[in-house]
Amino acid sequence: MSAEPISHCTRCVLPSTFPGIAFDSSGLCSFCQAAEQEAPVATARQQLRTRMEEAIESSRGQGEYDCIVAFSGGKDSTYTLQQLVRTYHLRCLAVTVDNGFVAEQARENCYTVTAALGVDFLFFRPAPDFMAQMYRNSVVAGGVQSPASIKRASALCNSCISLINNLMVKFALQHEAPLIAGGYIGGQVPKDMAVLDLNLIQQEWIRAPQRDRYTQLFGPAAGQFFFIRQSLLQKQPSGRVTVINPMLTVALRESEILASIQALGWQPARDTGRHSSNCRLNDLGIAIHYRQHGFHPYVMEVAEQVRYGLMDRAEALAKVQEIPDLAGLSPQMERIGIGLADF
Amino acid sequence: MNTDLSFKIADFMQKQFLFTFDGRTVTAETNLFESGHLDSFGFVELVTFLEQEFAIKLSDDDLLSNRLNSLASVTAVVEEKLSRVR
Numbered sequence: 001m002s003a004e005p006i007s008h009c010t011r012c013v014l015p016s017t018f019p020g021i022a023f024d025s026s027g028l029c030s031f032c033q034a035a036e037q038e039a040p041v042a043t044a045r046q047q048l049r050t051r052m053e054e055a056i057e058s059s060r061g062q063g064e065y066d067c068i069v070a071f072s073g074g075k076d077s078t079y080t081l082q083q084l085v086r087t088y089h090l091r092c093l094a095v096t097v098d099n100g101f102v103a104e105q106a107r108e109n110c111y112t113v114t115a116a117l118g119v120d121f122l123f124f125r126p127a128p129d130f131m132a133q134m135y136r137n138s139v140v141a142g143g144v145q146s147p148a149s150i151k152r153a154s155a156l157c158n159s160c161i162s163l164i165n166n167l168m169v170k171f172a173l174q175h176e177a178p179l180i181a182g183g184y185i186g187g188q189v190p191k192d193m194a195v196l197d198l199n200l201i202q203q204e205w206i207r208a209p210q211r212d213r214y215t216q217l218f219g220p221a222a223g224q225f226f227f228i229r230q231s232l233l234q235k236q237p238s239g240r241v242t243v244i245n246p247m248l249t250v251a252l253r254e255s256e257i258l259a260s261i262q263a264l265g266w267q268p269a270r271d272t273g274r275h276s277s278n279c280r281l282n283d284l285g286i287a288i289h290y291r292q293h294g295f296h297p298y299v300m301e302v303a304e305q306v307r308y309g310l311m312d313r314a315e316a317l318a319k320v321q322e323i324p325d326l327a328g329l330s331p332q333m334e335r336i337g338i339g340l341a342d343f
Numbered sequence: 344m345n346t347d348l349s350f351k352i353a354d355f356m357q358k359q360f361l362f363t364f365d366g367r368t369v370t371a372e373t374n375l376f377e378s379g380h381l382d383s384f385g386f387v388e389l390v391t392f393l394e395q396e397f398a399i400k401l402s403d404d405d406l407l408s409n410r411l412n413s414l415a416s417v418t419a420v421v422e423e424k425l426s427r428v429r
Contacts, residue, residue, distance in 0.1 A: 020358050146382040147361035190387045205409045206386055209377040 006294070012303035013316045017294040019151060032307055041251060041308045048194040049249035055195050055242045056088050056179065063176030065120070066090040067244075070097075070168050070182045073106035074278035075254070075268075076247055077183030078113050078261045083246050084181055085117045092181075095171055097164045098125035099281065100132075101332070105269035106278035112265040124167070130221045134159050135281070135336040137217040139288055139343050144217060152188060154285030154297040162210070163225050169200070170228055173235045184245045186308070187301030194248035198241050200233055253310050273324055283324035284332045288343050296320040348425075349418045355392050356414065360385050364414065371414040386411070393417070399424040 007016045009029035014021055022030040038044065060066055067084055071077045071094035084090045096102070096110050107123075114121035138144050138159040145158045153161065168180045184193065207226070214222040233239070258268075269277055275298050276282035289297040296302075299320045305311040326333075326340065333339065349371070353364055362369055362380045375381040381389070389411065390401055399421065401411075410416045 019361050143379050146380055146385060148359065148385055149382065150361075152384070190384060190391065192387050192391050193384075196387065199403065199406060202406050203383065205412075206376055206383050209374075209379065210382060213379065 008317065009303070011313070012307045013313060013320060014299060014303045015295050015320070018299065019148075031303065035307055044191075045249050045251055048191070051195045052244050052246060052249050053088075055197075055244060056090065059178040059242060060090070062178050065093045065175050065177040067092045067179035067181050068168050068172045068175065068177045069094045069119075070164055070180070071095060071110065071114075071121075072097075072183070072278045073102065073110040073113070074183070074276065075257055075261060075266070076185055078109065078264070078266050079252075079257045080181055080183040080246050081113065081119065082117060082261060082264060085119055090179070092119045093122060093171070093175060093177065094119050095122045095124060095168065097167055098123060099160055099279065100125070100128050100335070101279050101281035103269035103272050103278055103280050105267055106272070109266050109269075109278075113261070116264040122171075126163070126225060127221065130218065130225075132336045134163070134214075134218045134222070136338055139336075139338055141217050144213065150289070150293050150297070151300055152297075154282075154289040155292075156281060156285035156288070157297070162214075166207075166226050166228070169198070169203075169241060170232065172241050173228070173232045176235065178236075178241060180241055180243045182243065182245050183247055185247045185301055185305075187304035189245065189248075191248060193243065193245050196243040198243050200228070200236065200239050200241065204228075204233075251308060251310060274319060274322060281332055281336075284326075284329045287324045287326045287329060290323045291326075292343060296323065345418065345422050348421060349414060351396070352393075352418055352421070353414055355396070356389070359388060359392070371418075373414075374412045375414075376412050381412075389417070393421060397421055397425060399428070 007023075007027070008014065009023065009032055010027035011032045012029060014029045014031055016023070024033065067090045069077070069081050069084060069092050071081055073096055081092060081094055084092055094110070094114050110121065110123065135156055138155045145155065149158045152158065168182075171177070172180050211222070211226045214226050272278060272280055273283035273286070275286065286297055302311065302316045302319055306313050306316045353371075356375075357363055360380055364370065369378065369380065390406070393399065394401060401420075401424075405411065405420055410420050
């Protein structure tokens with residue numbers, strides 16, 4: 001980490017430690033400068049929404065469910081599930097992957113919200129030993145994820161996200177659902193993931209080397225979570241599923257999202273830190289990421305919200321400058337088998 | 344290989360995906376998925392960049408061909424596309 005004082009973009013709060021960033025003489029970062037060349041955010045999101053709605057209409061009524069929803073019980077995936085059920089009237093199967101660190105309140109939210117919306121719900125917990133090994137080696141071993149993944153999330157989150165994304169494809173194939181929905185917001189994934197036509201054969205050659213690394217690092221059980229067997233792939237004759245992320249097509253402040261989902265009985269968890277509404281491991285990921293890379297792993301998404309007027313700059317700055325104290329995270333470190341000397 | 348084209352694509356890859364074509368560990372022929380420098384999110388970003396920057400449309404065949412995996416092969420695919428529209 002640099003000993004230089006960290007400065008932040010005068011508009012969006014991205015720090016001088018962020019990879020590849022440059023600033024002009026007024027302190028505006030290169031990401032904000034690039035955004036000025038783009039279409040207005042309302043226009044861009046409306047175009048994405050139109051594309052998503054076309055995908056929804058062409059997928060409706062084909063399988064056992066219309067859509068598998070990656071449902072963490074957090075605020076964004078709760079809002080997503082609500083939109084898909086109440087606005088688009090999709091037959092959804094909500095799936096929560098329990099990584100072993102789901103907050104009790106988040107677990108309650110899962111049951112409360114799915115009951116309120118009247119959707120089928122699956123709570124899936126991979127073996128705790130496997131998850132601990134995955135998390136441990138995500139921190140300790142080098143080269144688990146691509147170099148650019150550090151811009152999007154912590155090492156812990158990136159591995160978990162990979163696992164969840166792959167599991168959602170498996171559930172979609174098992175239940176013949178043509179759609180998979182996630183609750184990603186701007187800055188977490190490329191904007192084009194608002195609607196992504198996922199060619200499963202293409203994904204096989206893209207992900208094969210990654211799966212090989214996972215098997216090597218996380219053990220043979222990784223195959224169960226990161227491989228899709230040919231027999232399962234053949235259940236979708238088109239070889240495709242469509243991934244949608246409705247949150248990328250709307251412009252909402254956090255307060256609007258919370259007001260909407262609290263009407264479903266959703267309650268905020270109190271033990272998940274500032275940046276997660278469901279996971280008690282998240283703060284450890286943030287603290288490790290900051291120590292290794294010198295910037296907050298949520299800064300990209302926070303910056304995008306500020307850039308598009310969805311979060312006040314002062315609030316954003318406070319969010320990305322508050323780094324969880326590792327001293328208070330010993331129980332999480334112990335559970336995944338790492339110590340301070342490991343990173 | 345069209346060096347201007349290759350330079351532009353390499354510049355994007357290096358800045359976006361945070362690695363360097365150093366001529367030893369990563370070369371124009373390195374399969375970037377096998378080397379771990381590109382992942383499925385990166386692939387989405389790469390395809391978007393190529394289509395917007397060069398005003399081309401990558402077909403299913405292009406995406407399924409397993410050719411978009413190194414600087415050299417990506418450049419070749421873009422060259423072929425551009426030669427067809429000239």
